[in-house]
Amino acid sequence: METDPLITEPKRARERFEATHAEIRARIVLLDYRPGTKLSEALLAEEFAMSRTPMRRVLARLEDEGLLSSKHGVGTFVTNVEPEELGQVYRLRKELVLLQTSLDVVPPTPALVAQMQEIVARAKTLRITPCARDFSLLDQEMFLLLLDLTRNEPLRIMSKRLYFRTTRIWLQQVAGSETALLEEIDVFAREAAEILNALEIGDLDAVGHIRRGHISLSFARMSAERGSDPPANGYIR
Template sequence: MNAQIYTVIKNRILFLEYAPGQILNENVLAKEFGVSRTPMRDVLNRLEWEKMARVIPRTGTMVTEIKFEHMMNIYRARFEIEGLAGSLAVEHISKAHLEDLFAVKKRCEALLKNNDRDKDKRNLVEIDKDFREIVYDAIRNPVVAELCQSLYEQTFRLWFITLANCDWPLEVKALVDEITSCHEAFSKKDSKMSFGIKKKYLINHFDRIKTKFLGS
């Protein structure tokens, strides 16, 4: 599989450059990237496997829709798996991990000084990504890390949509607080505390999304 093409198309899906429900034409994409249909088909098959897209017979490959009820089910699974990730990370957290968490927290705090969400939401996403990567690296369990990442990506677009009209300072501060709390739990080597923190902040995150998405 062509990793570069895969990354570009996947990011277009995640950041809504390809709208939910949009048909991706294999021939058009192959021409755009200057490849034959076979490597393009491999990329689209991979995205289908990751539930980023699905094949419609005699039509093409469609970007998966965002169905809130389905997202709710994924989030319920994430509540537990992210808690598990937090508790496992405690077992192997290192001084380097803690230093990296502190640096990520500082980057996030800097966003509080700018209320321009349109300018900084990509930065917030990148900080969140780096935070998760530190935690997943400390897990030392590729199965759990891969599952966490997959479920996160399946819900990412819903979060990104709500960032357009969220309470920006609240959203940024929530991530700052989560990183701060995780740093404390990891430093204390408290797995129970870490499980609870990861689960609690994800539930709060979901509640904010639900309020914006449903308007109540």
């Protein structure tokens, strides 16, 4: 049976849009595009081999997610996160992680537990060969994996937006210090191991409270630091 091109073409366009959005978002989160970087719609459209109209839509979505800011007549820039905003986001994220394991829940599958086991193993390996970029990718992987414990789409969308809005902050703090990076890897490894233990016995309530506790402790360390930036030794994810 032949596939109707009128159906496949929009699907391909959506997939291309999503892939482009994910790639540019990753560049922002991993600090390939640092805060204040000016992005060129024309150059990005050329790089991704798409017209400027869909690229404009990609950038508009990233702006809606708080990762970009457009100034009329000036350009589009990667945003930074103000301390007050960061505090508000983390207070909200602290509550959302409980909903992710109590609202429209999906019981952990053997495949999900196996992926979590791999994350724990990779965290231990990362302790031997620390790399801030690899750590950031591993943290993102765990976040997205645990988000599969809920099928509530509005909750998933909001959680993703808040996570990617602020996950750059800790990377900026630890990227230049191996000591700080190792400390953060240790904290992550402990959290991942605790979550794995809870998943293996199917205790989703414990998973939510473990994650909430780690966010709360991170925010407490951040609040104790009276300055414009979070503390270098605070695990702000």
